Amino acid sequence: MEVAQPVTELRDLLDEGQDPQLKAFCESFHPAALAEHLEEMEPEERLMVLTKLEPQFRAELLGHLEPNAQIETVELFSDSELARTVTYMPSDERVDLLKILPEDRVEEVLRTVAKAEREDILRLGAYEEGTAGAIMTSEYATVTKDLTAREALDRLRMEALDKETIYVAYVVDDQRRLIGLVSLKDLVIAKANTPVEDLMTVDPVVAYTYEKQEEVARRLSQYDLIAIPIVNPNNVLVGIVTFDDVLDVTEAETTTDFHRMAAAGLMTTSLREASIWLLYQKRVPWLLILVFMNVFSGYAISRHEATIEQYVALVFFLPLLIDSGGNAGSQSATLMVRALATGDVRIPDWLRLLGREVLVALAIGISMGVAVSAVGVFRGGPDVAVVVAATMVLVVFTGSLIGMLLPFGLTWSRLDPASASAPLVTSLADIAGVLIYFGIAAWYLELQPMG
Amino acid sequence: MEVAQPVTELRDLLDEGQDPQLKAFCESFHPAALAEHLEEMEPEERLMVLTKLEPQFRAELLGHLEPNAQIETVELFSDSELARTVTYMPSDERVDLLKILPEDRVEEVLRTVAKAEREDILRLGAYEEGTAGAIMTSEYATVTKDLTAREALDRLRMEALDKETIYVAYVVDDQRRLIGLVSLKDLVIAKANTPVEDLMTVDPVVAYTYEKQEEVARRLSQYDLIAIPIVNPNNVLVGIVTFDDVLDVTEAETTTDFHRMAAAGLMTTSLREASIWLLYQKRVPWLLILVFMNVFSGYAISRHEATIEQYVALVFFLPLLIDSGGNAGSQSATLMVRALATGDVRIPDWLRLLGREVLVALAIGISMGVAVSAVGVFRGGPDVAVVVAATMVLVVFTGSLIGMLLPFGLTWSRLDPASASAPLVTSLADIAGVLIYFGIAAWYLELQPMG
Numbered sequence: 009m010e011v012a013q014p015v016t017e018l019r020d021l022l023d024e025g026q027d028p029q030l031k032a033f034c035e036s037f038h039p040a041a042l043a044e045h046l047e048e049m050e051p052e053e054r055l056m057v058l059t060k061l062e063p064q065f066r067a068e069l070l071g072h073l074e075p076n077a078q079i080e081t082v083e084l085f086s087d088s089e090l091a092r093t094v095t096y097m098p099s100d101e102r103v104d105l106l107k108i109l110p111e112d113r114v115e116e117v118l119r120t121v122a123k124a125e126r127e128d129i130l131r132l133g134a135y136e137e138g139t140a141g142a143i144m145t146s147e148y149a150t151v152t153k154d155l156t157a158r159e160a161l162d163r164l165r166m167e168a169l170d171k172e173t174i175y176v177a178y179v180v181d182d183q184r185r186l187i188g189l190v191s192l193k194d195l196v197i198a199k200a201n202t203p204v205e206d207l208m209t210v211d212p213v214v215a216y217t218y219e220k221q222e223e224v225a226r227r228l229s230q231y232d233l234i235a236i237p238i239v240n241p242n243n244v245l246v247g248i249v250t251f252d253d254v255l256d257v258t259e260a261e262t263t264t265d266f267h268r269m270a271a272a273g274l275m276t277t278s279l280r281e282a283s284i285w286l287l288y289q290k291r292v293p294w295l296l297i298l299v300f301m302n303v304f305s306g307y308a309i310s311r312h313e314a315t316i317e318q319y320v321a322l323v324f325f326l327p328l329l330i331d332s333g334g335n336a337g338s339q340s341a342t343l344m345v346r347a348l349a350t351g352d353v354r355i356p357d358w359l360r361l362l363g364r365e366v367l368v369a370l371a372i373g374i375s376m377g378v379a380v381s382a383v384g385v386f387r388g389g390p391d392v393a394v395v396v397a398a399t400m401v402l403v404v405f406t407g408s409l410i411g412m413l414l415p416f417g418l419t420w421s422r423l424d425p426a427s428a429s430a431p432l433v434t435s436l437a438d439i440a441g442v443l444i445y446f447g448i449a450a451w452y453l454e455l456q457p458m459g
Numbered sequence: 460m461e462v463a464q465p466v467t468e469l470r471d472l473l474d475e476g477q478d479p480q481l482k483a484f485c486e487s488f489h490p491a492a493l494a495e496h497l498e499e500m501e502p503e504e505r506l507m508v509l510t511k512l513e514p515q516f517r518a519e520l521l522g523h524l525e526p527n528a529q530i531e532t533v534e535l536f537s538d539s540e541l542a543r544t545v546t547y548m549p550s551d552e553r554v555d556l557l558k559i560l561p562e563d564r565v566e567e568v569l570r571t572v573a574k575a576e577r578e579d580i581l582r583l584g585a586y587e588e589g590t591a592g593a594i595m596t597s598e599y600a601t602v603t604k605d606l607t608a609r610e611a612l613d614r615l616r617m618e619a620l621d622k623e624t625i626y627v628a629y630v631v632d633d634q635r636r637l638i639g640l641v642s643l644k645d646l647v648i649a650k651a652n653t654p655v656e657d658l659m660t661v662d663p664v665v666a667y668t669y670e671k672q673e674e675v676a677r678r679l680s681q682y683d684l685i686a687i688p689i690v691n692p693n694n695v696l697v698g699i700v701t702f703d704d705v706l707d708v709t710e711a712e713t714t715t716d717f718h719r720m721a722a723a724g725l726m727t728t729s730l731r732e733a734s735i736w737l738l739y740q741k742r743v744p745w746l747l748i749l750v751f752m753n754v755f756s757g758y759a760i761s762r763h764e765a766t767i768e769q770y771v772a773l774v775f776f777l778p779l780l781i782d783s784g785g786n787a788g789s790q791s792a793t794l795m796v797r798a799l800a801t802g803d804v805r806i807p808d809w810l811r812l813l814g815r816e817v818l819v820a821l822a823i824g825i826s827m828g829v830a831v832s833a834v835g836v837f838r839g840g841p842d843v844a845v846v847v848a849a850t851m852v853l854v855v856f857t858g859s860l861i862g863m864l865l866p867f868g869l870t871w872s873r874l875d876p877a878s879a880s881a882p883l884v885t886s887l888a889d890i891a892g893v894l895i896y897f898g899i900a901a902w903y904l905e906l907q908p909m910g
Contacts, residue, residue: 036662038664038682040681040683041682161647165647165648174644174647175626175643175685192626192644192647193625193626193643196612196615196625196643196647197616211487213489228706229703229706229707229710230491231489231491232491232703234626234685234702251685251702251703251706252680252683252702254706255679255680255702255705255706255709256680258709258710259680259709262713262797263797266793266796266797267794267797269720269793269881270789270790270791270792270793270794271790278798278803279794279797279798279803279804280798280803280804280808280812284818284819287815287819288819288822291787291790291819291823292822292823292826292827294786295783295786295787295790295823295827295855296826296827296830298782298786299779299783299827299830299831300830302778302779303779303834305778306775306776306778306779306834306838307775309774309775309777309778310772310775313771316771317768317771320764320767320768321761323760323767323774323777324757324758324760326760326774326777326778327753327756327757327760327781327889327892327893328750328753328754328757330778330781330782331749331781331785331885331886331889332746332749332750332753334782334785334882334885335722335745335746335749335881335885335886338721338789338881338885339721339722339742339746339882340721341721342717342718342720342721342881343717343721343730345717346713346714346717346718346730347729347730347731350710350714352729352730352731353730353731361731364735364738367735368735368738368739368742371735371739371743372739372742372743372746375743375747376743376746376747376750379747379750379751380750383754383757387757387761404746430720430786430789430793430881431785431786431789431790434782434785434789434881435782435786438778438782439778441778442778
C-alpha cells in the first residue's frame with residue numbers, strides 16, 4: 009500500500025539519527041496525515057519521533073492519533089513530558105486523553121500543570137459524557153460590546169495563538185453572560201472605530217451544557233455555524249463546540265446506531281481492529297436471547313402437530329411467510345430509527361404515522377398475498393393457497409406495525425430507538441407470524457369437508 | 460406544539476397588512492429557523508411573506524426551505540422575481556434549486572441573469588451528481604502571493620460581501636492554479652507588510668471535481684477544515700466545498716445507507732412527509748423479490764416431505780434455526796456496511812476479516828448450538844437434539860459469512876455495500892438454513908435404527 013513509504017522514510021531518519029531532517033520531514037505533513045503513518049509504527053518508534061518535534065506540533069499530532077495509539081504512546085511518556093504536552097493540547101482533546109489514562113498519571117499531570125489549566129481540566133471533565141459540556145472546549149475569544157472594531161481585532165490578535173477558533177468572538181457582559189457575537193469577517197470589513205455593539209448579532213443560537221451532543225450537532229448543522237456557544241442555565245458563556253467536533257460526534261453517533269441496529273452492542277473501537285473475543289462478546293448475547301424467545305414459536309407450532317401431519321404442505325410455506333413478516337418489519341424499523349435520529353420524525357408524530365403505516369402495510373400485505381397465492385395453489389392446492397394468502401396479509405401487516413411502533417416505544421421510554429434492531433424486530437415478527445399462520449390454518453382447514 | 464406561535468403571528472401581520480412589522484418580525488429570526496415556520500404555511504402565504512423581505516434575506520430563506528417547499532413556493536414566483544432571487548443565492552444552492560425546476564423556467568432564468576452568472580450556473584450544473592463538482596460553490600476569495608497582508612485584507616474586505624466564506628483565501632498564480640492558502644486569522648495576526656507568500660500554507664489539502672462527495676466529506680473531516688478547495692486535473696481552482704455542505708452530505712449519505720439497509724430504495728424526501736403511494740412503491744419491490752427467492756426454500760422443504768412426516772418435531776425448530784442464521788448474518792452485514800462507509804475497513808482487508816469472521820462465527824455458532832441442544836432434547840429427543848445443534852452451528856456460520864462477504868462483493872462490483880440489506884441477507888441466510896437443516900436431518904436420521 010502507498011502508505012508504507014513515509015513510514016520507511018521515518019524509520020531511516022530515526023536510524024541515521026538525522027534529527028533536523030526528521031523534524032522537517034514530519035512538519036511537511038498535516039498532523040492528521042502524519043498521525044495515520046505513526047499509527048503504523050511501534051509505540052517506541054512513535055515516541056522517538058514525537059520527542060524530536062516542537063511541543064505544539066507534538067500535541068496536535070497526539071490529538072489526531074486513535075485512542076488506542078494515544079494510550080500506547082502516552083504510557084511511554086515521562087510524567088513531565090506528559091504534563092508539558094498536555095499543556096499544548098486544545099482543552100477538549102486534553103480532557104478526552106486524561107479520561108482514558110490511569111488515575112495515578114492523571115493526578116501527576118494535574119499536580120504539574122499550572123493552576124488555571126488544572127481548574128479548566130477539572131471543570132470540563134466534570135460534565136456528563138454525551139452532553140454538550142463534555143465535548144466543548146474553552147478555547148474561544150471574548151470581547152466586550154464597548155470596544156471598537158479595531159480594538160476588538162487587536163484583542164483577537166493577542167488571544168489568537170491559544171484559541172481554537174477566532175472566526176467568531178463572543179460578546180460578554182461583566183458577569184461573562186453571553187449577549188451577542190461578532191464574526192472576524194464583520195470586524196475586518198467594518199470601519200475601524202465602529203463599536204462592537206453595532207456589529208454584533210444579538211440573541212445568538214446557543215446550546216446548554218446539559219443538552220445531548222446529538223442535539224447540539226443538529227443545531228450547529230441546521231444554522232450552518234462554525235461554532236456554537238455553550239452556556240450554563242444563567243446564560244454565562246462556559247465553552248464552545250466547533251464544527252469539526254460535530255463532524256466527529258455525528259460519525260460516532262451514526263456508528264452507534266448501526267451497531268445497535270445490528271444488535272451488536274456498543275463498540276467504540278474500529279471494526280478492523282476489533283479482536284475475535286470482543287466481537288464474540290458483543291454479538292452473542294442478543295442472538296442467544298433471541299434463540300430463547302424463539303422457543304415460543306416452536307411451542308406454538310407443537311400445539312398444531314395434528315394439522316401439520318394432515319397438511320405437510322403448510323411447512324413448505326413457513327420460511328417464506330415468516331421471512332416476509334420479518335422483512336417488512338425490519339424495513340419499517342430501519343426507516344423509523346433513521347427518521348428519529350435525524351429529527352425528521354418526533355414522538356408527537358406517532359399517531360399520524362401509525363395511521364399511514366396501517367394503510368401502507370395493508371397495501372404491501374395484499375400485494376404479497378396475491379403474489380404468494382399463485383405459488384400456493386400450485387404447490388398445496390386451493391385450501392392451502394387461501395390460508396397462505398390470508399396469512400401473508402396479516403403477517404406483513406403485523407410485522408410492519410411492530411417495526412414501526414418499537415422504535416417509538418423505545419424513544420418514549422428514553423431508550424435508544426436504534427435498539428429496535430433488525431434481528432429483534434425480525435424475531436418478534438416471526439413469532440407473531442407462526443402464531444398467525446397455524447392459527448389461521450387450524451381454523452380454516454378444520455372447516456373444510458375433507459382432510 | 461410551540462412552533463405554532465410564530466406562524467399565527469405571521470398570519471396576523473399579513474392580514475393586517477403591517478409590512479414593516481412583518482419584515483422586522485421575520486428578520487428577528489435566523490433564516491433557518493424562519494424557514495421551518497414558513498414550511499408550516501400554505502405556499503401562497505409563504506410567497507406573500509417572501510415578497511415583503513429584502514432580496515438577500517429572501518434568497519437565504521429560500522435556500523433553507525425543504526426541496527418540496529422550495530418548489531411549491533418558486534412555482535408561484537414570476538420569472539423576473541425568480542431570476543432576481545436566484546442572483547442572491549449562493550452558487551451551490553442556486554444550482555440545486557434550478558436542478559429541481561421545470562426546464563422552461565430554468566431557461567427563462569438563464570436568459571434573464573447576467574452573463575457571468577449564467578456561465579457559473581451552467582458550469583456548476585454540468586458536474587455529475589454525487590461528485591465534488593456538484594456540491595461545490597464558486598463563492599470563495601483568491602489572492603496572489605505577492606500581496607502584503609494588508610493588501611490581502613483590503614482585497615477580502617471588498618470581496619467579502621458576495622463570497623460564502625472568507626475565513627480562508629486561496630493563493631493562485633496567473634493561470635488560477637492553486638499554490639497555497641492563507642487563513643483570515645493569519646492575515647489579521649501578521650504584520651501589515653508581510654507578503655502573503657511568507658504566510659501561506661503550501662501544498663494544501665485539495666479534492667478533485669470528479670471525486671465522490673463522501674470522499675470529500677471524509678477528507679474535510681479528517682483534516683478539520685472549514686472548507687476544502689476543489690481543483691480540476693490541471694490544479695486550477697474551480698470551487699470550494701464548505702463544512703456546512705459536508706454536514707448535509709454526511710447526513711444525506713447516511714440516510715441513504717439506512718434506506719438501502721431497509722431494502723427500501725432511495726428516498727430523498729422526508730419520511731414524515733412521504734406519501735402512502737411513495738412508501739408502497741419504494742418498499743414493495745424488494746419484498747416481492749424476496750418472496751420469490753424464498754420459493755426455493757419451500758421447494759427444498761418439499762423434497763424432504765417424508766422426513767418431516769416421520770419427525771414432525773423437526774418443524775418446531777425451523778423458525779428458531781433460520782432466524783438465528785438470518786440474525787447472525789444481518790449482524791455481520793450491518794457492522795461491515797458501516798465500517799465500509801466510514802472507511803474503517805477497505806477492500807484489501809477482506810481476506811484478513813474473512814479469517815477473523817470464520818473464527819467469530821464458529822464461536823457464536825457453537826455457543827448457540829449448545830444453548831439450543833438443551834431445548835432440543837427436551838422437545839424432540841436426543842436424535843432431534845443432535846440435528847438441531849449441528850444445524851445451528853452451520854447455519855450461524857453460513858449466515859455470518861454471507862453477511863460479511865456480501866457488502867464486500869457489492870463494493871467490489873462498484874455497487875453500494877448498503878444494498879446488503881438486513882432483509883436480503885436474512886432471506887439468503889434463511890434459504891441456506893433450510894437446505895442445511897433438512898439435509899442434515901435426512902442424512903442423520905436415516906442412519907438411526909428406528910423411525
